[in-house]
Amino acid sequence: MSHANLSQPSPADPETPVIAQGVDDEPLTPTQRDLRGRIGLLFAALCIGYTLFHLLVMNLFPLETWAYRMIHVTGGLVIGFLGYSALTQSDAALKGEFGLARRGWPEKALLALALAGTGYAFAMIAYAWLGWWFAGAANPPPFVFGSFGIPLILGTIAAVVAGWLYSGRDRSRIYEGDWLLGIASIAMLGYILFVVGALRLRAGTAMAQPGDLFAAAAGVILILELTRRLTGLVLVVIVCVFIAYSFMGPWLPGFLNHRGYDASRFFTYIFTDQGILGAPIAVSSTYIILFIVFAAFLQASKVGDYFVNFAFAAAGQARGGPAKVAVFASGLMGMINGTSAGNVVSTGSLTIPLMKRVGYPAKSAAAIEATASSGGQILPPIMGAGAFIMAEVTGIPYTEIVVAAIIPAVLYFISVYFMVDLQALKLNMKGLPRAELPKFALLVRQIYLFLPIIILIYTLFAGYSVIRAGTLAMISAAVVSWLTPHRMGVRQVLHALDLGARMSIQMVAVCAAAGVIVGVIALTGVGARFSTLLLTIADQSQLLALFFAMCISVLLGMGMPTTAAYAVAAAVVAPGLVSLGIPVLVAHFFVFYYAVMSAITPPVALAAYAGAGLSGSDPMKTSFEAFRLGLAAFIVPFMFFSSHELLMQGEWLDILHVFVSAMLGMFLLSAAVIGYYFGPLNIALRAVLLAGALAMVDGGWFSDLAGLAIAGGLFILQRGLPTRRPAG
Structure with a gap:
């Protein structure tokens, strides 16, 4: 069925313009497979x-905590290794790629070793479970758990x-070694x-026990390899640095000095609820997966398209309309996904070409999208x-x-909106023609499509548990x-x-x-020593200590997905x-903001780089532009530190x-950054206005x-003097 029908109250009006079609469809990542047929x-x-x-576990059949989290992690490993390759994939199958010529003896030897090792370990574990199920043997023979680890x-x-x-490189085929990694995970x-x-x-x-060590070490290897396939090397390198630090x-x-730990104590400690099975996985196995599935239901029902079409109908005709749509729509979708x-x-993929069409430079279009999408991570109720x-x-x-x-x-978001609007005014941009936009009057009749979000917010504040609210x-x-x-349907x-x-x-x-x-930080106590260091700096200046904490939070988050970035910053900073003496809520919001904004902070700005890839702009210039547009997020934490009322x-x-x-301050800040207030601003006036904003x-x-x-x-100066609009 056509996506175009989404913005119509009935299929009877095929002439209704539609802009958003499948905007929240998940594109294939470079390493992701596209499995078809029986394997699919x-x-x-x-x-x-x-x-x-x-x-089922969250709503009907509760399971023991460690067991539930372990199944959550292992299921993710199995699906991840089957769904994502170790190498970048191609959409076209390469002829001869899997011919016998490729099967040299080194590959055969590696696969044979992998099969023998993982197969033997799997057989020993299966032997233990079968003995328990059918013979009631709670303790298998010593050789079972004594011999499976090294293989x-x-x-x-x-x-x-x-x-x-x-x-x-064929997306449609699962490599033999990846099946074996799935077996190793099980x-x-x-x-x-x-x-347990x-x-x-x-x-x-x-x-x-030695078996504990080998199982935990294998688990860490598997987690790091899947993380590399899904997010690249940055997070893996950071994790390896922390492991080496142990x-x-x-x-x-x-303050980095500690007594050190042997492999047995380290790996077995890491695989507890102080480490891998701790707070990040506790949240991932409950709230995160619940709301990702909620987003999947919105996507499958095409409600996501409606959100974007509604935004275009409301703001697409305004000056710089596509950029304003990006601010609202990307913020909303980023909150959920x-x-x-x-x-x-x-x-x-939708908003950036339209922003370029109405006159935004390529780097600005990409930066606006990156800034809005990153802002979705701080937008309640899902954040x-x-x-x-x-x-x-906490x-x-x-x-x-x-x-x-x-x-x-x-x-x-009001700061980003002001910047977008002032830039459109400065460059004399127009919006999209009304004839090309969805009809607002028709979309308003489908306002009930916002009901899932409204029900979510209502149930959360009506006292329902987060899980029950998300399920409803x-x-x-x-x-x-x-x-x-x-x-x-089904x-x-x-x-x-x-x-x-x-x-x-x-x-x-x-x-x-x-x-x-997080486990390394808890084991080594480096977090407590970092706290002592901050206290020492604060003796000189509390503002300097906060600035140092900001820099560490951004640095820890660079190249990392925002969830991991906050989890680490929450443990360290x-x-x-x-x-x-800062209240717990204020302290965590402080590091949360900077962990999130690491996605648009040069030199490693993942969100800005993704936008640059779509717009064809220079990634580094785009990241600096995104940093400039998102400047409010770097000031707001200092604001709520000094004014808890925020x-x-x-x-x-x-x-x-x-x-x-603060709202007026955001407007002045936006005007100073863009260089346009009630007319163009020179460097001196921008500096004065920035001081007023602060x-x-x-x-x-x-x-x-x-x-x-x-x-x-x-205002009097600019309104009292003749203004000129800059060219372009």
């Missing part, structure tokens, strides 16, 4: 089963190396589930899963976090689809469940990898801020005062008066 059906069945498992490690490494060297899961009770007591201690502590200087760069690719991780880590109720996020998010919103998306031409529901699993795999890998870092803390009159003055965002009455005086003076 098998893979889809695995994905549907994986999603259903989570929904599992060697087989896993051989399969990983074979994938690096010999994986094919063997690792089988061992840990079998001994004892493992809880002995992990990270001298009582840890062993090299005795030789490091200053939880990944800045991924949202840039999906919605940016790209950040709110859930913050609630898990113990602060989720609803309190969502309420606190409202004003900062409004300030960020998901069901409502399917029900609402029956009022459109895109009715969700096939569409299965497609949404399948899609939900595919979309969640990256988050599973990223959260597991982040868990390794936030405790230090709390030790300075996080809804305090009296309503004080909150209103700070909010209004005065307005300070939150004090005297600073507000100073900011108003500057704003009023420049």
